Amino acid sequence: MSKDVPERAERSSGPAVSEAVSVAVAELVEDLREGLLALAVGAGLQVMTALMEQEVAAVCGPRGKHDPQRSATRHGHGGGSVTLGGRRVPVTRPRMRATDGSGELPVPAYELFSRTEVLGRMAMERMLAGLSTHRYPVGLEPVGTRTEQAAVSTSKSAVSRRFVAATETALAQLLAADLSQLDLVGLMIDGVHFGEHCCVVALGIDGTKHP
Numbered sequence: 001m002s003k004d005v006p007e008r009a010e011r012s013s014g015p016a017v018s019e020a021v022s023v024a025v026a027e028l029v030e031d032l033r034e035g036l037l038a039l040a041v042g043a044g045l046q047v048m049t050a051l052m053e054q055e056v057a058a059v060c061g062p063r064g065k066h067d068p069q070r071s072a073t074r075h076g077h078g079g080g081s082v083t084l085g086g087r088r089v090p091v092t093r094p095r096m097r098a099t100d101g102s103g104e105l106p107v108p109a110y111e112l113f114s115r116t117e118v119l120g121r122m123a124m125e126r127m128l129a130g131l132s133t134h135r136y137p138v139g140l141e142p143v144g145t146r147t148e149q150a151a152v153s154t155s156k157s158a159v160s161r162r163f164v165a166a167t168e169t170a171l172a173q174l175l176a177a178d179l180s181q182l183d184l185v186g187l188m189i190d191g192v193h194f195g196e197h198c199c200v201v202a203l204g205i206d207g208t209k210h211p
Contacts, residue, residue, distance in 0.1 A: 038145075041085075042146075042147070045084075045089070045091070048082070048091070048109065048113055049091070049092075051109045052093060052094050052107050052109045052110055053094055055107050055108055055109055056074060056094045056096050056107060059071060059072045059096060059105070060072050060073055060074050060096055070099060071098065071099055071100075072097060072105050073096060073097055073099060074094070074096055075095040075096050075097045075104065076094075077092050077093060077094055077095060078092070078095050079092065079093075080092070080093040080110060081114065082110070082113040082114050083113065083114065083115060083116060083118050083119055084147065086118075086119065086122045086123075088116075088119070089150055090150055093107065093110045094107060095107075120163070120165055120166035120169070121166060123163045123166060124163055124166040124167060124170070133160045133163070174211065179204075179210075182204060182206055182210060183206050184204040184205060184206050184210075185205060185207075186205040187202060187203070187204050187205070188202070188203040188205070189201070
């Protein structure tokens with residue numbers, strides 16, 4: 001077995017970062033007219049694509065060159081989506097399959113950029129700040145017309161589902177918190193009515209406040 005195989009496995013454990021990545025400037029002209037942020041988004045999406053291709057090359061070897069020691073082979077491209085500024089943006093992602101027949105292997109960069117946790121966090125922050133689900137898109141960062149038109153997951157129902165899921169997770173973490181190490185000197189309890197429901201909040205004080 002060649003010595004570079006462990007290095008490939010190590011490189012594939014996280015997003016590959018190259019010292020230099022080329023972008024197609026001609027494709028960014030439209031974004032440039034919309035301002036610096038739209039230009040940065042367009043360039044960032046190109047860089048992300050380059051990173052994914054580099055990771056595949058690190059595992060599968062150079063394109064068109066047979067490598068008997070490779071652990072995976074290229075498997076074309078497929079549709080996917082990544083999180084960008086509170087939206088889901090469709091992208092084309094490279095795919096690869098293990099040479100031992102165990103199935104498709106993940107591309108770390110795509111796994112990282114496609115995470116949805118940030119969507120729930122952003123939805124909860126905006127709802128708590130008083131922005132309604134109907135007006136959620138108004139609070140999003142501008143990313144350029146081309147990216148905006150392709151984006152999804154900004155509908156009222158999608159935002160509402162993410163808000164409910166995020167608040168359920170936050171509440172579960174709060175209720176599961178270990179309070180045995182607290183040495184409280186004061187305890188404040190109050191209730192707030194929301195429609196037919198009453199939300200009871202307890203605040204413990206030991207020099208700092210613990211909800």
